[in-house]
Amino acid sequence: DGENRLRAGWRLALQSGIMLLCWGCLLVPWFLLQGQITTGSGLLSLEIIEFLGINLSVFLARRFLDRRTVASLGINLKPQAALDLLAGIGIAALMMGLIYGIEMLLGWVTFIRYAWEVDSLKTVLVQALVVILTYILVGWNEELLSRGYHLQNLSEGLNLFWGVVLSSAVFSALHISNPNAGWVSSLGIFLAGLFFAHSYLRTRQLWLPIGLHIGWNTFEGLVFGFPVSGMETFKLIQTSLDGPVLWTGGSFGPEAGLVILPALLLGSILVWFYTRRRRNDLTGIHASADTVRSETSVDSTRAHV
Numbered sequence: 001d002g003e004n005r006l007r008a009g010w011r012l013a014l015q016s017g018i019m020l021l022c023w024g025c026l027l028v029p030w031f032l033l034q035g036q037i038t039t040g041s042g043l044l045s046l047e048i049i050e051f052l053g054i055n056l057s058v059f060l061a062r063r064f065l066d067r068r069t070v071a072s073l074g075i076n077l078k079p080q081a082a083l084d085l086l087a088g089i090g091i092a093a094l095m096m097g098l099i100y101g102i103e104m105l106l107g108w109v110t111f112i113r114y115a116w117e118v119d120s121l122k123t124v125l126v127q128a129l130v131v132i133l134t135y136i137l138v139g140w141n142e143e144l145l146s147r148g149y150h151l152q153n154l155s156e157g158l159n160l161f162w163g164v165v166l167s168s169a170v171f172s173a174l175h176i177s178n179p180n181a182g183w184v185s186s187l188g189i190f191l192a193g194l195f196f197a198h199s200y201l202r203t204r205q206l207w208l209p210i211g212l213h214i215g216w217n218t219f220e221g222l223v224f225g226f227p228v229s230g231m232e233t234f235k236l237i238q239t240s241l242d243g244p245v246l247w248t249g250g251s252f253g254p255e256a257g258l259v260i261l262p263a264l265l266l267g268s269i270l271v272w273f274y275t276r277r278r279r280n281d282l283t284g285i286h287a288s289a290d291t292v293r294s295e296t297s298v299d300s301t302r303a304h305v
Helices: 008-034 040-065 079-105 121-157 160-173 183-203 207-223 260-275 285-304
Strands: 109-114 237-241
Touching: 008 040, 008 121, 040 121, 079 109, 079 207, 079 260, 121 160, 121 183, 121 207, 160 183, 183 207, 183 260, 207 260
Parallel strands: none
Antiparallel strands: 109 237
């Protein structure tokens, strides 16, 4: 009331429309020129297109529909941001290390060789750089959209509980078209969405979940050689996977297996431990929105007087 802006549902719908329009204008000519994705550079260029669509739509929606600053989504450039990014990457490394250790101990994964044993060092470095850049874009894109725009607007329109649940469900649905996806992988990615949301709520900034997301994909695919949500990319460690799909996730990756559960538990504990001294406003995003609305109403009253 008093803010002269659309309801949260309409804002979300319009942001999605702008994003899809941007993607349509960019993806159609890209597919005509590129065809299907066959290389790491192709996946990188696709993520660049997604970056343009997501960032442009979120900026326009946040500025002109939400009537908020983009930084208020949780991307303030402060020294703590770098620490959160690094902490997120480190926590994700431990989580994926746990998964690899469990599967190695149980004989579900077998080490074959390192990438530099069959390719030149230059090739390995170039391919690894392409994969890292791709995963940096993936982490930024998906967290800005899911834990940034979706979670916070849904929380304003409904409440924090449904904001977390619905944004995680949408996050899961965005991966349903990935190779080898199914209902089990959708459930695993939904749980991962809850985990990323937990890291956002502990800090009220996106940097920790962005770091977790980047580290998750990088160590899952590039370092330990697992499929990343059904996608196969360049790997530093080449392995063979031979274990129960229910536990390992099979060709989709650990997100579709029960092995993700102890990793998420470990990650949640480490996130809590890392943020235990951080001021954590448990009243939620909705309370923050009420404060802003109250301040806006006061300013409008003053202006009228």
